Amino acid sequence: MTDIRNDVTASFAATFGQEPTGLWSAPGRVNLIGEHTDYNEGFVLPLAIDRRTIVALALRDDRVMRVASAFADELVELDLAELTTDVLHGWSAYPLGVVWALGEFGADLSAVPGFDIYIDSDVPVGAGLSSSAALESAVAVALNDVWQLGLDKQALARVGQRAENEAVGAPTGIMDQSASMLGREDSAVFLDCRSLDAEVIDLGFDRAGLDLVIIDTGVSHSHSTGGYADRRASCELGARTMEVPSLRYLGVDDLDRARELLDDVTFRRVRHIVTENQRVLDTVRTLREQGAAAIGDLLDASHVSMRNDFEISIPELDLAVETAQMNGAVGARMTGGGFGGAAIALVPRDAVSRIQVAIDGAFAEHGYSQPDVFSVRASDGARRDR
Known part of the structure; x- marks a missing residue:
């Protein structure tokens, strides 16, 4: 992290010819x-991780926005007066989309100065670890500070979502x-996506001697392409057919009626x-009552549901999960939008190296590219660093 901060500061100075006003990260x-x-307006239990996106920023005395990053050669320049979602494309749609979304949330973009910004990150891209939300959140918290907008972190989370939905597509x-904004050390964010109520839940991984291991398959995915949108459309069809505003309004007891009304594919999506909503509630209760070591069966069941009912897993993810389970993991599941990305395994600390060796061997045996296997810790959310 310190090295990235120093790199971003140096890269900002080299790109823009001055020192940044400050550094922010998410x-x-x-x-x-x-x-x-x-x-589907349901429940989720994410945690912020100790991989971060860093932005260095300095205000300008004109209305120009200049955006550069460590992961693209181009320097993107745009006047604030010309900012619409129609002109945004490529990687710069993420940071500039945040600027547009801040305007949608009340910022007077006709009265703020332009800025220079440089972005770097050690969040793996395409691994289901939400590198996009980290970027959006870091930019949002930085601009909220320097433009003195006074938005709280939950509002800034909605800004980032609006940018991803409307500017990125x-x-x-x-x-x-929400996780990137609200995360805390050794804790998860229990989020009700209907009310947007958020509660920080103690994980207790450290006390239990458990590590959360990420198995990045290296298989890239893109949320803005077909599979994700198809699953969302199936959920909306299921809700309409069941005559509810969203699937959040259905419980396990409604599934027999759903089976009668829905085609097989839509029923399995529903x-x-x-059942995943129920598993989130059960996980929160189990963490409180029994501790982290007791949630493994819920993680395992979640993967089976994603593999069989939602059909968003791939052979590499299934192999990662099965290998971790066979080599001492408390529980394991794919994570993220699916069709690639990463699996997670909750692992006793003394079994991490054994699982890493086993997964490397299994992937080699199946002819898959070597995955990136590493541990993460639950971390604090978006903040100013310097």
């Missing part, structure tokens, strides 16, 4: 449980930005959401 997130429930829910 974490990626991993979802412990509650997948695809967010846009990815139909994601509020979970990613069953995943309904």
Whole structure:
């Protein structure tokens, strides 16, 4: 983290010829449980991780926005007066989309100065760890500070979501930005996506001697392409057919009626959401009553539901989960939007190296590219660093 801060400061100076006003950062997130429930107004339990996106920023004396990053060669320049979602494209749609969304949330973009911004990150891209929300959240908290907008973190989470939905075109829910904004050390964010009520839940991984291991398959996915949108459309069809505003209004007891009314594919999509909501509630209760070591069966069941009912897993994710389970993991599941990305495993600290070796061997045996396997810790949310 310190190295990234220093790198960002140096890169900002090299790019823009001055020192930044300050550095802000926001974490990626991993979802412990509650997948695809967010846009169905359900429950999720993400945690911010100790991988962060850093932004260096300085205000200008004109209305120009200049955006540069460590992951693209181009320097994007745009006048605030010309900012609409129609002119945004590529990677810069994320930071500039946040500027547009701040305007939608009340910022007077005709009265604020332009800025120079440089972005770097150690959140893996395409791994289901929400590198996009980390970027949006870091930019949002920085501009909220320097423009003195006075928005709280829950409002800034909605800003990031609006940017991703409207400027980037990815139909994601509020979970990613909420975790990136509200996270705390060794804790998860229990979020009700209907009311937007958020509660910080003690995980107790450290006390239990458990590590959360990420298995990044390296198989890239994109939320703005078909699979994610198709699943969302199936959920909306299920809710309309069941005559409810969203699938949040259905419980496990409603599934027999749903089976009668829905085609098989739509029913299985609905069953995943309904049972996943219950698993989130059960996980929160189990953490409180029994502790972290007791949630493994819920993680395992979540993966089965995503594999069989929601059909968003892939062979690499299934192999990662099964190998972790066979080598001492308390529980394991794929995480993120699916069709690639990462799996997570909750692992006793003394078994981490054994699981890493086993997963490397299993992937080699199946002819898959070597995954990136690493541990993460629950971290604090978006903040000013310097």
